[in-house]
Amino acid sequence: MKLGVIGCGKMGSALIGGAIRAKAIEVSQVIGFDPYPAAAEAFTSATGAPTTAELANLTDCDTFLLATKPQTAADALHSLKESGVRDAALVSIAAGLTIEWLEKHSPEGFRIVRSMPNTPSLVGKGASAFARSSHANDNDAAFASKLLGSVGLAVEVPESMIDAVTGLSGSGPAYIYLAIEALTDGGVEVGLPREQALQLAAQTVLGAATMVLETGRPPAELRDNVTSPGGTTVAGLASLEKTGFRNSLIRAVAAATARATELGKG
Ligand SMILES: NC(=O)C1=CN([C@@H]2O[C@H](COP(=O)(O)OP(=O)(O)OC[C@H]3O[C@@H](n4cnc5c(N)ncnc54)[C@H](O)[C@@H]3O)[C@@H](O)[C@H]2O)C=CC1
Numbered sequence: 196m197k198l199g200v201i202g203c204g205k206m207g208s209a210l211i212g213g214a215i216r217a218k219a220i221e222v223s224q225v226i227g228f229d230p231y232p233a234a235a236e237a238f239t240s241a242t243g244a245p246t247t248a249e250l251a252n253l254t255d256c257d258t259f260l261l262a263t264k265p266q267t268a269a270d271a272l273h274s275l276k277e278s279g280v281r282d283a284a285l286v287s288i289a290a291g292l293t294i295e296w297l298e299k300h301s302p303e304g305f306r307i308v309r310s311m312p313n314t315p316s317l318v319g320k321g322a323s324a325f326a327r328s329s330h331a332n333d334n335d336a337a338f339a340s341k342l343l344g345s346v347g348l349a350v351e352v353p354e355s356m357i358d359a360v361t362g363l364s365g366s367g368p369a370y371i372y373l374a375i376e377a378l379t380d381g382g383v384e385v386g387l388p389r390e391q392a393l394q395l396a397a398q399t400v401l402g403a404a405t406m407v408l409e410t411g412r413p414p415a416e417l418r419d420n421v422t423s424p425g426g427t428t429v430a431g432l433a434s435l436e437k438t439g440f441r442n443s444l445i446r447a448v449a450a451a452t453a454r455a456t457e458l459g460k461g
């Protein structure tokens with residue numbers, strides 16, 4: 196197996212770096228391609244894998260990872276087509292780009308797996324989903340599962356769910372960073388030093404998420420366990436409900452999902 200990474204930016208580097216560290220793939224099986232030397236250099240220092248500025252050097256790859264921005268994917272795939280590559284597996288992480296679109300722009304005989312990872316993949320805590328095309332075989336899906344699964348959770352979903360995954364877990368880390376910033380500011384407002392407030396806020400998010408995943412209990416039940424009658428938590432929760440916290444997050448996921456669908460329409 197030889198993997199060509201098309202686009203060696205943040206996500207390409209995070210995924211391949213994580214997969215190499217987890218021994219899901221060997222450095223010798225990877226070659227990166229990026230027209231920008233600075234990106235190529237950063238990829239090599241993050242992953243240890245070599246890069247090339249010549250697509251012709253990727254013709255012996257049997258598998259590709261498409262990790263360019265959605266807006267530059269057509270150019271990248273067009274150049275790949277011109278290099279003469281064909282009959283390979285292609286795992287795309289580009290937001291919005293549908294299997295139909297990817298098949299149309301890819302070289303002949305390409306078998307597409309469309310996926311959506313997220314940036315915590317960089318620290319082995321990713322949340323990813325992937326969907327196989329009708330031409331992709333079990334080996335192609337197994338490779339996507341192994342690659343994404345080496346840096347966190349990876350689930351297979353129907354393609355119709357990928358934009359929703361993008362709106363929830365693809366973009367979701369940004370919502371949580373905003374929440375951590377806001378919790379920190381809240382801590383500062385009530386007198387905590389900023390550094391301690393940040394540590395307490397981030398550890399609280401980590402702890403709450405770990406409780407959900409490890410106990411398997413519904414979040415509402417875990418929330419009730421924190422909420423003493425006449426206590427502090429219910430005062431905080433009532434304030435959050437008044438300012439529309441729950442609805443804010445629901446609307447954020449829906450807006451990001453709609454934007455993913457829009458990106459797929461070009
Ligand atoms: N950043 C995130 O949280 C997530 C991003 N994604 C998807 O990952 C993809 C990459 O995003 P980032 O890594 O954040 O972007 P990035 O800008 O860091 O990386 C994209 C790379 O593609 C390179 N590139 C541009 N034109 C190219 C071409 N013609 N051929 C080859 N490479 C080319 C750029 O030089 C750059 O290094 C996007 O499609 C995005 O939708 C998916 C999940 C999460």
Ligand SMILES: O=C(O)[C@@H]1CCC=N1
Nearest residue numbers: 290313361365366367
């Ligand atoms: O903002 C974006 O378009 C990308 C896709 C999911 C996360 N970041």
